[in-house]
Amino acid sequence: MIPPKLSLYIHFPWCVKKCPYCDFNSHAMKHGQQNNLPEGDYIQALIQDLQQDLPQVWGRPVNTIFMGGGTPSLFSAKAMQQLMQQIRALLPLRPDAEVTMEANPGSQEFDAFDGYLAAGINRLSFGIQSLDDKQLLSLGRIHNSSQAKEAVKAAVAAGYENFNLDMMFGLPLQTLKAAEDDLLRLLELEPTHVSYYQLTIEPNTLFAHKTPAHLPDMELQYEMFLQGQEILSAHGFEQYEVSAYAKDKQRSEHNLNYWQFGDYLGIGAGAHSKITMGHDSSIQRQIKQKHPQSYLKHAASDKRIVDTRILDEKTLPFEFLLNSLRLKQAFTWDKYRRVTGLDPQALKDCFLREVPAEWYQLDDAKFELTPAGFLMSDEILQKFI
Structure with a gap:
């Protein structure tokens, strides 16, 4: 069997502040830690991790790279350039590969965007979430609407032509008109891709322990969803996934590979992998050490892997549908x-x-x-x- 397309996912576990709705593997930095981020050690650990995973994907071309978090843009452009150079030396990266980095728009959360572009990061995904300052406060975000707009403008000025903006609906006290106004303000920034999704209360988050008051009911959330579909369609965006909308030929190739049940190799703290094994075409899932310090300690050994399992005929149908039905x-x-x-x-x-x-x-x-x-x-x- 010919294996599916292969992507590379790289996880960066640190952020300035843990958002109360976030259930990703992210760890807020201690006060003053931003200037002492273990940047060099973590880049080295990522490469050690990748080197040991190479036998699983030997010779297979990599079509996309996604740097997620946490906040990958806390890392300098110089660090990202070192990482990309090592990746190119170890993997047959497609010359026109889509390379995406998540970025938060806080003033101290990214380096110069032209440096990231020079490193080979050709797509950005901004966690805007809202352009209403009161809603940003309710979501625990550390940026305001002006900083969000300035960050996007700075990326465009640096040469970025392909970028995604995240926006939520179903926020506390949000009306249908307020959701419409928020989305229209987002579209003024002229993104090529929009992720428009409902605020959900996930287990083991701060919002799960203390749920915000006055969230819109299900009927109003449904109206917001349909309204968002109509607005985005009217502005030239095609919906190709539940929450993903793209201008012509600007779909997220990386996420599309997930949803089409492609393969992906995950490196970094808490990263997941799904690989079709060459010898028998079985599908293997792996998870890496979750805590940053544990990952840094074990990145060069087999202890970096905390779980390995082979999907069987009982789990495969659900795993396939989990992605395809989106x-x-x-x-x-x-x-x-x-x-x-x-x-x-x-x-x-x-x-x-x-x-x-x-x-x-x-x-x-x-x-x-x-x-x-x-x-x-x-x-x-x-x-x-």
Whole structure:
């Protein structure tokens, strides 16, 4: 079996402040630590980690790189240049590979953008979340709307032509009109890609322990979602995933590879990998040491890996759907058979038995969600857990 496309994910675990809604592996720096970030040690650890993972992906071209966090832009452009040079020396990186870095718009959270661009980072993703200063405070963000706008303008001035802006809806006391105004202000910054998603209360977050008061009810959140679809479509954005909207040919190739059940190698504290193994085409998942100090200590040894498992015929269908059902595009049964090695009939039977017929369409060749089903993808997944 020919393995799917391969991406590289690099996790940077530090941030200035942990946001109360965030359930990612991020660790707030102690007071004064920003000037003492273990930049050199962490870059070295990432390379040691990658070197040991190479036998899993030997000779396979890397199509995309995504630097997530935490806040990767806390690292200097010089550090990123060193990292990219080492990656190119170790992996056959596609010459036109999409290389994305997440950036926060706080004034002390990034180096000069032209330095990142010179290092080979050709796409940015800004965690804006809102351009309403009161909402930014309610979300625990450390930037204001002016800083967000200035950061985006600085990136454009440095030469960035492809960038994503994150925005949330369903915020405390937010009205339908306020959500509309917030999104329209975001579009004035002329992004090529927008991630527009609902504030969700995740377990083990500060918001889970103390949920904000006066969150919009489900009906109003649904109206905000539909309103966002209409506004973004009217401004030339195509929705290709539940929360992802792109201008022509500006989709996030990296995230699209996740959603299409591609392979990805993860390096860094808490990074996850999903790799199709060459000898038997089995699919392996791995997780690295989560805490930054533990990762730094064990990056050069097998102890950097805390969990390894092979997906079996019981877990593969759910793992496939977990990604594929986020996309508006249909998937073919041939692809399902090719990437999982399973006969699709059992999955077809499960849909026919468990899922309301108005939520999907299937025939002998392909499966796709209806517009109603696209909005119910989480409920559909619950039936396969």
